[in-house]
Amino acid sequence: MPHDDLALGVDIGGTKIALALVDRKGEVLAEGRLPTQSSDGQVAVLDRIAQGITELLEQADRPVGGIGIGCPGYIDPHQGIVQQAVNLNWHNVPLRDELAQRLNGKLPIWLHKDADAATLGEFYVGAAQGCPDFINIAIGTGLGMGALVNGQLIVGSGFCGMEIGHISLHPADGRLCNCGQRGCIEMYVSGPGLLAGVEERRSEYPNSPLAMLDPVSTEDVLTAAERQDPLASRVIQDAVEHLTWVVTASIGMLNPARIVLGGGLGLALADTLIPALEAEFKRRTLPITHRNLQIVPSQVQSSAVGAAALVWHYAGK
Ligand SMILES: [Zn+2]
Known part of the structure; x- marks a missing residue:
């Protein structure tokens, strides 16, 4: 991935979903915030996330190298599956593939638990550079x-x-x-x-x-x-x-x-x-x-920036 490409980070929380379009220095170029409302059901939440990503991608002024997603709970990062997220009432949700399908597979997607995303955020643009x-x-x-x-x-x-x-x-x-x-x-x-x-x-x-x-x-x-x-x-x-x-x-x-x-x-x-x-x-x-x-x-204030760091970690070398 070219160094000046952007990364799109999504942090899924129990009450809100934070999205950010971030450059390699960690500067946020555009951001979004959506209610999680997991009571609407899994399909509605997935549709909402995909819509939020699409809207943010439209604001990119240069290529975007991929999408990083941080999610609470127990996550299989290899398969891109949320095994269990109690706050979202999700069990074995193939989050990565569901989103890839809604976004027509245009960009690579990486999924990790939110704590891992935050860790990478500190490494790439925060207190552990x-x-x-x-x-x-x-x-x-x-x-x-x-x-x-x-x-x-x-x-x-x-x-x-x-x-x-x-x-x-x-x-x-x-x-x-x-x-x-x-x-x-x-x-x-x-x-x-x-x-x-x-x-x-x-x-x-x-x-x-x-x-x-x-x-x-x-x-x-x-x-x-x-x-x-x-x-x-x-x-x-x-x-x-x-x-x-x-x-x-x-x-x-x-x-x-x-x-x-x-x-x-x-x-x-x-x-x-x-x-x-x-x-x-x-x-x-x-x-x-x-x-x-x-x-x-810590220095990274935005959980969505941490999620974007997944892109730098996996695609940005
Ligand atoms: Zn306990």
């Missing part, structure tokens, strides 16, 4: 991770590589996760995790202003943390402790040169999390395993 061994951690409504090792995405034998969020560290008595297990890391390091922590620890901090709020939002926890609220601080300390486990295990297994921390909540807490994690991994891992390691905030 020039760094072929790094880990991307996105903290938001869930805990998403991706990793590049020697420039290759970790995909896994069943496409579940880097699925660390639902490893349980407290199977007997941890916070109940909606996957059915107790003590999943995601229940300590995510928006729902912080809120579950407030419920769990509310009675321990009767003088905390946050403890007196009901219901509590993630924003409330962040605001309270800025005011040194003891309950908020404790819940964030729980998050640091669990994230430390993720970071140190990743250092031991993959020896990354960089860890990129992003997601809405990850960026909001970056000033707290990054120094805390740096102090902990220096304390808990051997110096030789982290001598090159930096933890940095």
Whole structure:
């Protein structure tokens, strides 16, 4: 693919679909946003995505090298199939071929899980440029991770590589996760995790202003943390402790040169999390395993730009 060709990225989320036409520097030339409305049914959503892609392609002022799609859930990137996406209520949807058919097969399409797309976005135009061994951690409504090792995405034998969020560290008595297990890391390091922590620890901090709020939002926890609220601080300390486990295990297994921390909540807490994690991994891992390691905030704001990076990864060499 010629270097100045454009890439079209599509990020399918539970509530909205973001599309962007992006140049090789990551500049967005045109973008679109559609409601997902998965309750309309799979065919309607596929038709809507194809229509959005067609409209964006009409705005391209030069050739487009391909389409990259990021999707939540369990994805088979080789076959282009969404095996399971709970938020979309999709099971075994041949997304790549369905879209190729609607677009008359004019452009190559690559599909990956959204965390992988975000990881490639950081590598090509974000905080991990020039760094072929790094880990991307996105903290938001869930805990998403991706990793590049020697420039290759970790995909896994069943496409579940880097699925660390639902490893349980407290199977007997941890916070109940909606996957059915107790003590999943995601229940300590995510928006729902912080809120579950407030419920769990509310009675321990009767003088905390946050403890007196009901219901509590993630924003409330962040605001309270800025005011040194003891309950908020404790819940964030729980998050640091669990994230430390993720970071140190990743250092031991993959020896990354960089860890990129992003997601809405990850960026909001970056000033707290990054120094805390740096102090902990220096304390808990051997110096030789982290001598090159930096933890940095993510730089790619748009999930559609991350999806476009799939095109650069697979066609752009
Ligand atoms: Zn879980």
